[in-house]
Amino acid sequence: MAKHNPANERIKRAYFIYLREARRRNEASVDGVAKALARFEVSTGYRDFAKFHREQAVAFKRKLDQQTGERTGERLSRATVNSTLSALRTFFIWLADQPGYKRKISYSDADYFNLSEKDVRIARAVREKPFPSVEQVNHVLACAPAATDIEMRDRALIAFALLTGARDGALASLKLKHIDLAQSRLDQDAREVRTKFSKTFSTWFFPAPGEALPIFTAWVQHLRRELLWSDGDPLFPATRMGIGPDGGFVAVGLKREHWSTAEPIRRIFREGFERAALPYFKPHSIRDTLVQFGEQVCRTPEEFKAWSQNLGHEKVLTTFTSYGAVASHRQAALIREMGVKATTGAAPESMEARLVRIEAMMMSRAVGAAG
Numbered sequence: 001m002a003k004h005n006p007a008n009e010r011i012k013r014a015y016f017i018y019l020r021e022a023r024r025r026n027e028a029s030v031d032g033v034a035k036a037l038a039r040f041e042v043s044t045g046y047r048d049f050a051k052f053h054r055e056q057a058v059a060f061k062r063k064l065d066q067q068t069g070e071r072t073g074e075r076l077s078r079a080t081v082n083s084t085l086s087a088l089r090t091f092f093i094w095l096a097d098q099p100g101y102k103r104k105i106s107y108s109d110a111d112y113f114n115l116s117e118k119d120v121r122i123a124r125a126v127r128e129k130p131f132p133s134v135e136q137v138n139h140v141l142a143c144a145p146a147a148t149d150i151e152m153r154d155r156a157l158i159a160f161a162l163l164t165g166a167r168d169g170a171l172a173s174l175k176l177k178h179i180d181l182a183q184s185r186l187d188q189d190a191r192e193v194r195t196k197f198s199k200t201f202s203t204w205f206f207p208a209p210g211e212a213l214p215i216f217t218a219w220v221q222h223l224r225r226e227l228l229w230s231d232g233d234p235l236f237p238a239t240r241m242g243i244g245p246d247g248g249f250v251a252v253g254l255k256r257e258h259w260s261t262a263e264p265i266r267r268i269f270r271e272g273f274e275r276a277a278l279p280y281f282k283p284h285s286i287r288d289t290l291v292q293f294g295e296q297v298c299r300t301p302e303e304f305k306a307w308s309q310n311l312g313h314e315k316v317l318t319t320f321t322s323y324g325a326v327a328s329h330r331q332a333a334l335i336r337e338m339g340v341k342a343t344t345g346a347a348p349e350s351m352e353a354r355l356v357r358i359e360a361m362m363m364s365r366a367v368g369a370a371g
Helices: 006-022 027-044 054-066 078-095 107-112 117-124 134-143 149-164 168-173 212-226 263-275 285-297 301-310 316-323 328-343 351-370
Strands: 185-188 201-204 239-243 249-254
Touching: 006 027, 006 078, 027 054, 027 078, 054 078, 054 107, 078 107, 078 117, 134 149, 134 212, 134 263, 134 285, 149 168, 149 212, 149 249, 149 263, 149 285, 168 263, 201 301, 285 301, 301 316
Parallel strands: none
Antiparallel strands: 185 201, 239 249
């Protein structure tokens, strides 16, 4: 059976160009769309898109409900199914306006790539994201070895994530010149650093307790003073491989090159948390750690606004909605505390105190909206 359709490949290529150049989608987004289209073509036996019929969409949805993930072996989640169908719906709406397809595909045909309202609610439900506490990250650092250059790099990488909340793509592309130890500052220059939405911004090191700052400072000094590396060299270099005693490839040191992907960073985190006998947390989860920490130490709306900007958020509301959910254990503690106050007959809040509290709340929201 054919594993591709020339006509489909041509129109898909045009669509991918449209996504990149007109819609400004990044490669990861385009890859996701390509995967969704590939799944649909497999289900139709690579039938020409011009011969699309709504029954194909209905049959495809049924097949998706039975499919399993390649890595997990489990049924596809509602979120995965929803994103796949959404990508296909958008594609067929675009296709209905293309020469050679206008008379064969209608805009309403794309509506058949929809889940039920119930399944959409399940797919879009916000669930609590696991993230480590500051104490857990410090425990990982305490358990990390630092006898070799590679071990020092790995430990400094985790420490730096706690100091800055930098995303793994940025961590993989940073250079020594982006660090100012005297100012405790990271300059994320989008011309050279892979930042989200290609934003350029500065991050001053978060006041994380523990040994993160001394560990990272020692690493930068080691690169500059011992290895004699310069501004243009990577902050977290890739591993240099060599031939071991048994003839196989082994890690022998560092090379003055960046990692091409963020996968080595995820591996470093996985091994670090396993060594500390803790569950694995993704590098990105450290950003949640810092937001929760900021909610504890920030005393004014202005302070939290600065904390939010330090994470690269233009609006403080982004920090609250994307990272600022109250963890379940903290939610339980707050509810219990309110229950204790209610049952112990604590003095009711005066009208004056209530007005002051509401005014402070309104100021906080105004700062968030202005950001």
